Amino acid sequence: MDLSCNSISASFVFAHRPPQFIARYLANHDWPLWIQRHYLLPEYASFRTWLYLIVTAIFFPLIVGGIIKMRLRPYQVKLDILKFGGEENRPRIISVRHDEDSRTIVKIRAVGIGVEKFQGRKGDLQAAFNQTVESVRSDENAPQYIEITLSTFPLPKLLRFDEHSERLTEEGQFLIGQSRQGVIVQKISELPHLLMAGTTGSGKSTFFKQAILGLMQSSPKAKFYLIDLKRGAEFRVFEKVPGVKFAKTIQPALALLRDAKKEMNARLDHLDAAGITKIDPEKDHLPRIIIAIDEASEILAVPHRNSPDKEGHHESRILVNDIAKLGRAAAVNLIVATQKVSKTIIDTSLQENMGGRLAFRMATLANSAQVLGSKDAREIPAIEGRARYQFGTKSLDIQAPFLTDEQP
Ligand SMILES: Nc1ncnc2c1ncn2[C@@H]1O[C@H](COP(=O)(O)OP(=O)(O)OP(=O)(O)O)[C@@H](O)[C@H]1O
Numbered sequence: 001m002d003l004s005c006n007s008i009s010a011s012f013v014f015a016h017r018p019p020q021f022i023a024r025y026l027a028n029h030d031w032p033l034w035i036q037r038h039y040l041l042p043e044y045a046s047f048r049t050w051l052y053l054i055v056t057a058i059f060f061p062l063i064v065g066g067i068i069k070m071r072l073r074p075y076q077v078k079l080d081i082l083k084f085g086g087e088e089n090r091p092r093i094i095s096v097r098h099d100e101d102s103r104t105i106v107k108i109r110a111v112g113i114g115v116e117k118f119q120g121r122k123g124d125l126q127a128a129f130n131q132t133v134e135s136v137r138s139d140e141n142a143p144q145y146i147e148i149t150l151s152t153f154p155l156p157k158l159l160r161f162d163e164h165s166e167r168l169t170e171e172g173q174f175l176i177g178q179s180r181q182g183v184i185v186q187k188i189s190e191l192p193h194l195l196m197a198g199t200t201g202s203g204k205s206t207f208f209k210q211a212i213l214g215l216m217q218s219s220p221k222a223k224f225y226l227i228d229l230k231r232g233a234e235f236r237v238f239e240k241v242p243g244v245k246f247a248k249t250i251q252p253a254l255a256l257l258r259d260a261k262k263e264m265n266a267r268l269d270h271l272d273a274a275g276i277t278k279i280d281p282e283k284d285h286l287p288r289i290i291i292a293i294d295e296a297s298e299i300l301a302v303p304h305r306n307s308p309d310k311e312g313h314h315e316s317r318i319l320v321n322d323i324a325k326l327g328r329a330a331a332v333n334l335i336v337a338t339q340k341v342s343k344t345i346i347d348t349s350l351q352e353n354m355g356g357r358l359a360f361r362m363a364t365l366a367n368s369a370q371v372l373g374s375k376d377a378r379e380i381p382a383i384e385g386r387a388r389y390q391f392g393t394k395s396l397d398i399q400a401p402f403l404t405d406e407q408p
C-alpha cells in the first residue's frame with residue numbers, strides 16, 4: 001500500500017519536474033516533435049501525470065508480483081521435486097517469512113492434500129529444503145493452508161546444566177537455556193518475576209531445579225522460599241541447604257508468603273527513608289529473596305466454595321499479587337509454574353506483573369498463547385525441556401538446561 005502511494009506521488013513529481021536524463025535522451029535522438037513537446041512543456045504536466053499513473057498502475061503490480069515470485073521460486077522448485085498432488089492440485093508456496101529466531105516459515109496452499117501427508121514426509125521435506133523441519137501444521141479454520149517451519153540451527157535435545165553453569169558470575173543470574181542465538185543467561189532483577197507453564201512432563205520442575213541451583217551459585221547470600229503443595233518431592237533436594245525455607249502444605253506456605261511480604265514492606269520503608277529507588281543486594285547487604293511456587297494452581301487458583309482452606313487460598317492470592325506488584329524494588333522475585341494459565345488460576349494482575357514468560361509444551365495452542373500473551377505461540381515440539389521464552393521484545397525457542405541425577 002505504502003509502495004503504491006509512493007509510486008503515485010512519484011508520478012506527480014515526475015510529471016511536473018521531468019527527469020533530466022529523459023530530456024537529454026529525447027534531445028539526442030530523432031524523436032517526433034510532439035513526443036518531445038508532451039514530455040517537456042509545463043502545459044502538458046497533467047497529461048504526463050495521467051500517463052505515468054497509467055504506466056504505474058499497469059507495471060507496478062507486475063514488478064512487485066515478479067519480485068515476490070522470484071523470492072518464492074527456489075522454495076517452489078524444491079517443493080515440486082517432492083510431487084505432492086498432481087498437475088492440477090500442485091501445492092503453491094504463497095509466502096516465505098524469516099523470523100527473529102533465525103527460522104524460515106513457509107506457507108503453502110495445498111488444495112485436497114491433508115497436513116498429515118506433509119507431516120508423514122518430514123524427512124523428504126528436510127532433504128529438499130536442506131534445513132531441519134521444526135513443525136508442519138495447518139490452520140484449523142483454513143485447512144488448505146499449511147505452515148512449515150524450517151531452521152538451519154536446530155536446538156539440541158539435551159543441554160547439560162554443568163556445561164554452562166560457569167557463565168553464572170553476576171548476582172541474580174540463572175540459565176534460561178540454549179536459543180538459536182546462543183545460551184541465554186538472565187538476571188532475575190530485570191524480569192523481575194517469571195511465569196512458566198506447560199503440560200505434565202514438559203519440564204517445569206526440572207527448570208525450577210536448575211534455576212534455583214543457578215541462583216544459589218550466582219547469589220550465595222540469597223534466601224529461597226520454595227512452595228510445592230502437590231507433592232513437595234521436586235524441591236526436597238534443597239531442603240537441607242542453608243537459606244532455603246520449604247512448604248508443602250497451605251499453612252507453612254502462607255507463613256512463608258507473609259514473612260516475605262513483611263520483609264518486602266520493611267525494605268520499601270527503608271527505600272523511602274533513604275530516598276533510593278531499589279535495593280541492591282550486594283551494596284545494601286540485604287539478601288535477594290526468591291519465592292518459587294511449583295504447581296501454582298494448588299495455592300493460587302480461586303478456591304472452591306466448599307474448600308476447607310478457602311481463606312488460606314484467598315489470602316495467598318492477595319499476598320502473591322502484592323509481592324508481584326512491589327517486589328522488584330525490594331529484591332523479592334517470584335518464579336511461578338503452572339500447567340495452565342487462566343484468570344481463575346493466575347490472577348490477571350499477577351499475569352501482568354510477570355515480565356518473563358516461559359511456555360513449555362501445552363495441551364493446545366490457545367493455552368500456549370495465553371502464557372505468552374501473543375499470537376507468537378507456535379507449536380512447541382514434543383521434546384522434554386523445549387520451550388518458548390518471552391521477555392520484553394524477545395521471543396525465542398529454547399532448550400532448557402537439564403540436571404543429571406547426581407546434582408545438586
Ligand atoms: N530440560 C530438560 N532436558 C531433558 N529432559 C528433560 C528436561 N526437563 C524435563 N525433562 C524430562 O522430563 C521429565 C519430566 O519433567 P518435569 O518433572 O520437569 O515435568 P513437569 O512439567 O514438572 O511435569 P508435572 O506437571 O507433571 O510436574 C523429567 O523427569 C526428565 O526426564
Ligand SMILES: [Mg+2]
Nearest residue numbers: 204205234294
Ligand atoms: Mg512438576
